[in-house]
Amino acid sequence: MSAPRRRWRFGLRGVALFYLAALLIVPVGAIFVRAFEHGLGQPIDAITSPDGLHALWLTVVCVGIAVPLNTAFGVLTALVLVRQEFRGKALLNAAIDLPFAISPVVIGLALFLVYAPRDSWVGGWLMGNGVQVIFSVPGMVLATIFVSLPFVVREVMPVLQEIGTDQEEAAKTLGASPWQTFWRVTLPAIRWGLTYGVVLATARALGEFGAVSVVSGRISGSGATQTLPLYVQKQFESFNVAGAYAAAILLALLAVAVLFSMNLLRRRSVREGEEGAGDGIPPAPAVFVPQPIQEA
Amino acid sequence: MASADTAVAPPPRVGLRAPLGGAALARGAATLWISVIVLIPIAAVISRGFDQGLGHFWSAITDREAMAAIKLTLISSLVVVAINAVMGTLIAWVLVRDEFRGKRLVNSIIDLPFALPTIVAGLTLLALYGQNSPIGVHVAYTKAAVVCALLFVTLPFVIRAVQPVLLELDQEMEEAAASLGAPNHRIFRSIILPNLTPALVAGCALAFARAIGEFGSLVLLTGNIPFKTEVASVYIYGRIETGDPSGAAAVSVFLLAISIGLLFALNGFARWRSRHERA
Amino acid sequence: MAISVKNVTKRFGAFVALDDVSIDVPDGGLTALLGPSGSGKSTLLRVIAGLEQPDSGQVLISGEDSTDTRVQDRNVGFVFQHYAAFKHMTVYDNIAFGLKIRGEGTGTTRERVRKLIDLVHLQGFERRFPNQLSGGQRQRMALARALAVEPRVLLLDEPFGALDAKVREELRTWLRRLHDDVHVTTIFVTHDQEEAMDVAEQIVVMNHGRIEQSGGPRELYENPASEFVMGFVGPAHRLGDAWVRPHDVEVRHEPNGQTIEAMVDRIVHLGFEVRVELTLSDGEQFSVQLTRDEVDQLELAEGQIVFVRPRAVRVFQMG
Numbered sequence: 001m002s003a004p005r006r007r008w009r010f011g012l013r014g015v016a017l018f019y020l021a022a023l024l025i026v027p028v029g030a031i032f033v034r035a036f037e038h039g040l041g042q043p044i045d046a047i048t049s050p051d052g053l054h055a056l057w058l059t060v061v062c063v064g065i066a067v068p069l070n071t072a073f074g075v076l077t078a079l080v081l082v083r084q085e086f087r088g089k090a091l092l093n094a095a096i097d098l099p100f101a102i103s104p105v106v107i108g109l110a111l112f113l114v115y116a117p118r119d120s121w122v123g124g125w126l127m128g129n130g131v132q133v134i135f136s137v138p139g140m141v142l143a144t145i146f147v148s149l150p151f152v153v154r155e156v157m158p159v160l161q162e163i164g165t166d167q168e169e170a171a172k173t174l175g176a177s178p179w180q181t182f183w184r185v186t187l188p189a190i191r192w193g194l195t196y197g198v199v200l201a202t203a204r205a206l207g208e209f210g211a212v213s214v215v216s217g218r219i220s221g222s223g224a225t226q227t228l229p230l231y232v233q234k235q236f237e238s239f240n241v242a243g244a245y246a247a248a249i250l251l252a253l254l255a256v257a258v259l260f261s262m263n264l265l266r267r268r269s270v271r272e273g274e275e276g277a278g279d280g281i282p283p284a285p286a287v288f289v290p291q292p293i294q295e296a
Numbered sequence: 297m298a299s300a301d302t303a304v305a306p307p308p309r310v311g312l313r314a315p316l317g318g319a320a321l322a323r324g325a326a327t328l329w330i331s332v333i334v335l336i337p338i339a340a341v342i343s344r345g346f347d348q349g350l351g352h353f354w355s356a357i358t359d360r361e362a363m364a365a366i367k368l369t370l371i372s373s374l375v376v377v378a379i380n381a382v383m384g385t386l387i388a389w390v391l392v393r394d395e396f397r398g399k400r401l402v403n404s405i406i407d408l409p410f411a412l413p414t415i416v417a418g419l420t421l422l423a424l425y426g427q428n429s430p431i432g433v434h435v436a437y438t439k440a441a442v443v444c445a446l447l448f449v450t451l452p453f454v455i456r457a458v459q460p461v462l463l464e465l466d467q468e469m470e471e472a473a474a475s476l477g478a479p480n481h482r483i484f485r486s487i488i489l490p491n492l493t494p495a496l497v498a499g500c501a502l503a504f505a506r507a508i509g510e511f512g513s514l515v516l517l518t519g520n521i522p523f524k525t526e527v528a529s530v531y532i533y534g535r536i537e538t539g540d541p542s543g544a545a546a547v548s549v550f551l552l553a554i555s556i557g558l559l560f561a562l563n564g565f566a567r568w569r570s571r572h573e574r575a
Numbered sequence: 576m577a578i579s580v581k582n583v584t585k586r587f588g589a590f591v592a593l594d595d596v597s598i599d600v601p602d603g604g605l606t607a608l609l610g611p612s613g614s615g616k617s618t619l620l621r622v623i624a625g626l627e628q629p630d631s632g633q634v635l636i637s638g639e640d641s642t643d644t645r646v647q648d649r650n651v652g653f654v655f656q657h658y659a660a661f662k663h664m665t666v667y668d669n670i671a672f673g674l675k676i677r678g679e680g681t682g683t684t685r686e687r688v689r690k691l692i693d694l695v696h697l698q699g700f701e702r703r704f705p706n707q708l709s710g711g712q713r714q715r716m717a718l719a720r721a722l723a724v725e726p727r728v729l730l731l732d733e734p735f736g737a738l739d740a741k742v743r744e745e746l747r748t749w750l751r752r753l754h755d756d757v758h759v760t761t762i763f764v765t766h767d768q769e770e771a772m773d774v775a776e777q778i779v780v781m782n783h784g785r786i787e788q789s790g791g792p793r794e795l796y797e798n799p800a801s802e803f804v805m806g807f808v809g810p811a812h813r814l815g816d817a818w819v820r821p822h823d824v825e826v827r828h829e830p831n832g833q834t835i836e837a838m839v840d841r842i843v844h845l846g847f848e849v850r851v852e853l854t855l856s857d858g859e860q861f862s863v864q865l866t867r868d869e870v871d872q873l874e875l876a877e878g879q880i881v882f883v884r885p886r887a888v889r890v891f892q893m894g
Contacts, residue, residue: 096330100506102338102509105511109532110548114336145333149334233415251412255408468655472717474647477724478672
């Protein structure tokens with residue numbers, strides 16, 4: 001290769017890697033260093049403190065409810081959008097993208113305005129029947145569901161489109177009932193897209209901060225409505241830096257685990273020919289450019 | 297059920313649900329879910345923003361602190377999108393066209409800002425570029441901190457939007473241009489860039505929508521100083537805390553208008569393109 | 576010599592695409608690089624164009640050593656199998672691209688593009704986009720685009736490979752006529768021996784990265800230098816140690832000392848030609864090509880015993 005070409009290539013590569021290092025790699029590395037700066041003791045204490053464990057528990061609860069619900073409704077919605085024709089389909093499709101585009105704080109406010117104990121749309125009535133949503137766990141679960149809603153739908157839809165109705169029709173001619181067709185034919189066909197969507201939804205749910213912060217009434221300062229991300233903030237603001245970093249590390253490790261599985265799944269699905277284009281490493285379709293529904 | 301299906305003329309393209317009632321039920325359930333979880337709460341915000349009349353809405357938006365926050369949000373987001381347009385394309389280029397050891401690893405960490413909770417993102421930037429910075433770079437509590445945090449969270453958008461297009465790009469077009477005498481920079485400008493533009497625009501739009509709403513990474517890093525480093529989302533949060541949900545809703549409506557507007561523009565653009573593209 | 580390739584070797588990893596290849600292409604000539612997939616013909620074309628760098632050897636264009644010259648500076652026109660159309664530009668802009676790069680004025684550009692559009696019969700299509708054209712039209716546009724900058728050499732990489740049979744034939748004729756008009760040195764790559772024979776004045780047969788033989792169509796057909804060339808350029812059958820062309824075989828009803836006994840298995844009528852499938856006395860299968868008239872005169876029928884005599888055989892030394 002000629003010298004100027006080589007210079008360009010190395011130059012571009014250098015700039016790209018420097019940018020990524022400065023913005024991404026080094027800062028993330030830095031928290032690991034910071035967390036264990038004063039030994040293992042403090043971080044472990046912080047995580048295993050009652051508040052810390054409670055925060056962890058609450059995070060698990062929110063994610064454990066939100067993700068399965070969004071998975072079930074995600075597959076349902078994907079099937080409806082891909083296999084059916086009806087008026088308002090484009091609107092429904094567009095609505096799916098809303099959680100991507102809306103600020104978490106606005107999401108928190110929205111839930112607040114519907115479910116707050118006073119001065120809201122249904123909150124007062126619910127309170128009267130003994131159900132508290134805002135400033136309590138159900139609100140946090142709702143917020144988590146909101147933000148993680150689109151992922152499974154968006155990952156399953158293109159797969160459904162790709163495989164078409166042939167297999168399902170074949171199953172029908174062989175006598176399968178709708179449920180059997182779904183369970184034995186459709187579900188296996190979409191399994192990688194589905195799993196990928198679940199992984200993305202889980203990551204989003206784990207990391208949700210803004211919306212949960214608003215609905216949890218963080219103001220009240222009670223530890224009872226803190227997920228792990230909120231715990232990070234609380235610890236930091238109480239100058240318990242080690243504790244904040246410890247929780248942050250835990251979340252960061254979970255994020256890395258998510259990245260790892262994303263990668264694994266992407267490669268798996270390409271190998272099984274599920275995703276359409278591209279040889280080599282297909283980039284993650286985690287950026288959902290709004291697509292109109294294909295008029296196949 | 298199955299025999300009833302064969303007795304009636306098969307409905308068009310209802311792939312999976314044989315009984316017609318089942319299809320409608322599925323549709324209804326999906327719509328109900330979206331409505332309850334997403335649409336109704338959003339409607340509540342819009343309604344609350346205007347429930348004390350247009351005048352009140354306007355004064356809530358033009359409140360001095362609100363305006364400062366909105367201005368900071370919009371300007372920082374634009375700056376960040378501009379930087380991402382350049383750096384994102386550059387990084388996508390390197391990831392697609394270059395070969396080096398560890399490229400796979402680099403490619404996978406691009407998604408880190410998607411997976412990492414925003415509060416942790418803020419903390420990581422604080423660790424390195426905050427008060428106790430080990431390398432002497434102090435951006436915490438400055439406007440630069442806002443840009444920094446936003447760059448972090450919007451990193452993947454342009455890259456991941458442009459990458460698939462670059463992968464699919466017919467390199468023979470570039471070879472043809474070279475054989476016709478075009479120097480490399482001309483090839484980039486006249487051949488590659490025009491084909492990247494739709495994806496680039498989409499990526500930038502998504503990054504912008506993300507940036508204007510960002511909250512978690514800014515909360516720790518910027519100090520949230522009103523009129524200096526307070527962004528719109530933090531302002532809204534403040535309004536909720538001080539018991540002014542209407543004021544919060546008004547500014548929220550402003551942000552919503554931009555986000556939803558962008559979404560619809562992108563959708564419309566994608567639809568226009570797919571209509572004008574023949575095989 | 577318009578193009579001289581001297582001892583060029585090119586490897587891709589462990590795979591040797593070109594192995595010490597040398598050819599000369601005369602000025603104004605129409606040359607085909609013919610060979611199966613993986614023979615190196617496309618690689619050789621790309622090395623000549625400057626799209627690939629050889630590991631060793633030289634490329635001379637119009638007598639100048641161009642081995643280290645960038646493709647941008649070689650002034651070669653290149654036409655790709657899949658057109659490589661600038662899909663975001665109109666037909667006009669595609670063809671005008673090379674001229675715009677050179678900073679030609681709008682007036683001159685318009686004139687040249689107009690002439691070329693007439694030449695390739697794309698009048699009325701100037702404002703269209705490539706995805707609105709058929710394959711054949713796209714390829715004609717690609718040719719016009721390459722010719723716009725008046726290249727010293729025109730290189731075509733399997734230019735008709737992606738097109739339907741009928742369009743392919745039309746474009747073949749059209750290419751030859753174009754060459755008659757424009758007289759630019761042209762090299763094209765093909766795996767279709769009929770296409771090479773139909774269009775080219777000089778054919779270079781390649782296999783496994785090496786040149787097997789180079790010459791005119793008739794010479795290659797009648798005096799093949801190797802088994803491979805004989806088999807690739809036309810139909811050929813083994814007869815013991817020798818090779819023979821199926822239409823070079825006489826069929827008789829009586830032996831004459833030079834004949835081999837055979838039984839007719841099947842008579843296949845392919846329009847004007849007839850293929851007669853036989854089993855030889857030693858059990859080997861063989862087939863012979865005769866005209867309709869010959870078959871009628873001989874009153875051949877399936878199951879008959881006949882005697883075949885090859886009129887011309889070739890024997891190739893091993894190694």
